[in-house]
Amino acid sequence: MPQWKINLIVLWFGQFLTLAGMTMIMPFLSLYLQSDFGLRDEHEIAEWTGIIFAGNFVTAFLFQPIWGRLADRHGRKVMLLRSGFGMATVTVLMGFATEPWHLLALRLLNGTISGFNPAAVALVSATTPKEKMGFAMGVIQSGLIAGTVMGPLMGGAFADQFGFRPIFYITGGLLFCASLLALFLVREKFDREKAAAAPQISVLQGWKALRGIRPLMVLLSVTFLIQFSLMNTQSLIPLFVQELHGTANLAFWSGTVGAVTGISNMLAAPLLGRLSDRIGAHRVLGFSLAGAGIMFIPQAFVGAVWQLLAARFLLGLFLGGLVPSVNALIRRHTPEGMESRAYSFNSSMLSLGNMAGPVFGGLTSSLLGIKGLFLLSAVLLMLNSALVAHTSFTKATARPS
Structure with missing residues (x-):
């Protein structure tokens, strides 16, 4: 192997x-x-x-x-x-x-x-x-x-x-x-002498070097908005399930609503990843963002838990194409020797979305309600899709042979 x-x-x-x-x-x-x-x-x-x-x-x-x-x-x-x-x-x-x-x-x-x-x-x-x-x-x-x-x-x-x-x-x-x-078991061919001989730049200098690559900056923004859109309703889901179903077996149904999205995400991610190898990760990313945005809309209008489960399952199918496509595109557009740095900046944006999403959802839930937050997530993801569509991801960053 x-x-x-x-x-x-x-x-x-x-x-x-x-x-x-x-x-x-x-x-x-x-x-x-x-x-x-x-x-x-x-x-x-x-x-x-x-x-x-x-x-x-x-x-x-x-x-x-x-x-x-x-x-x-x-x-x-x-x-x-x-x-x-x-x-x-x-x-x-x-x-x-x-x-x-x-x-x-x-x-x-x-x-x-x-x-x-x-x-x-x-x-x-x-x-x-x-x-x-x-x-x-x-x-x-x-x-x-x-x-x-x-x-x-x-x-x-x-x-x-x-x-x-x-x-x-x-x-x-x-x-x-x-x-x-x-x-x-893991093996890595890493040339320590080459890495040591390369100019050593600070985190801030590394950020400035990567900041000039527009596709990378778009991808970092996409990562933040994806996580923000997903997390701003996350803590409110159990309350929404209670509103739809009542208190009977509340923990079970809340857990099921959360699990069903992850299951469909897990099933779709390798398939959409293989598709991105054939048609391009940027196309799969734009399609998945638009699909995920659309799948947030029916969640604002469901009247029963089974309807929410169906919508969340379909949402997970599109979520499966987001993170793998972003990661593949980051690799494509990152200069040689700065891959880990680019992924770490992306991880920081992920953490920022994990922080900002729940805080925003908690502060605005009394004003918008969870249904309003579902619609806001739909808008943000579709705007994300438009941003990806208007960004050129076809030309990779030059890499030394």
Whole structure:
């Protein structure tokens, strides 16, 4: 088997284990604060939950470009292992926290050392043949989504069986296993002497160098708007399900609504990635953005949970073409030797969308309601599609042979 396929398979499992581990506890964070930390006031629980959840993304947004710069100098595999083993240690320590601020401090530290996903994407992009890039990006995305879907389901089952604290130890173990797989099986041809001889530029200088490449700036904007559009309704979905269905089996139906989007995303990502190898990633990206925008519209007018499930399933099919296409296009338009830096800037924009989306949705929900937010997401995604359509992605950035 070619090494690029081995890397892809191992990093698929790495993405799955990492995301499954990281999403095992986050959906139950408010319950953890209530049961293990003795918080009783609902307002206080909500405040701590929001702050602790956002803390990871704040430091990730700030530090991803720094790790990207180091990856371009020392290799992607080194950064992958640094992140994996580091997050495994921090996650286990979360299980020993006794105060909410302990969790906040550890989440901030976790965001500081995180970066498994961008390092994995950069490593796959650097070792995969050009003609297989779309397929590889679709496969790696499906591993991420599979972990995101399975994590909360596994976390709920473990919490019922063992309580909340053991989930952190299980999560840390999964992250450690993912890192071990990468350590022993992933191979990277990285010329350290060439990288060391290349001019060393700061994060700010790297940003200035990439800023002049218009397709890259468009892709970073697309990443932010995608995540913003998806996250501004995320925390309100359980309340919307309650409005449609009532309180009977509310947790089950809320979880199902979230899972069904991830399942269809996971199924569609490799197929759309393979299609992008044939017709171009920019075409798949524009089509998927428009389709996702259209699929947000019926969600504003559903009258039953099964209708919402159907709309969310169709939404996931189009979401499967977004991140893989963006990643493939970033690889195409990034100068040689700056790939990790470009992916780290993209990861920062992802974190920014993860922060800004829920905050905006929470602040405007009383004014727009979740139905209004669905329509706003539809407009933003379709504007995104128009932006992609009016950007030239056909000419790749020149690369040394």
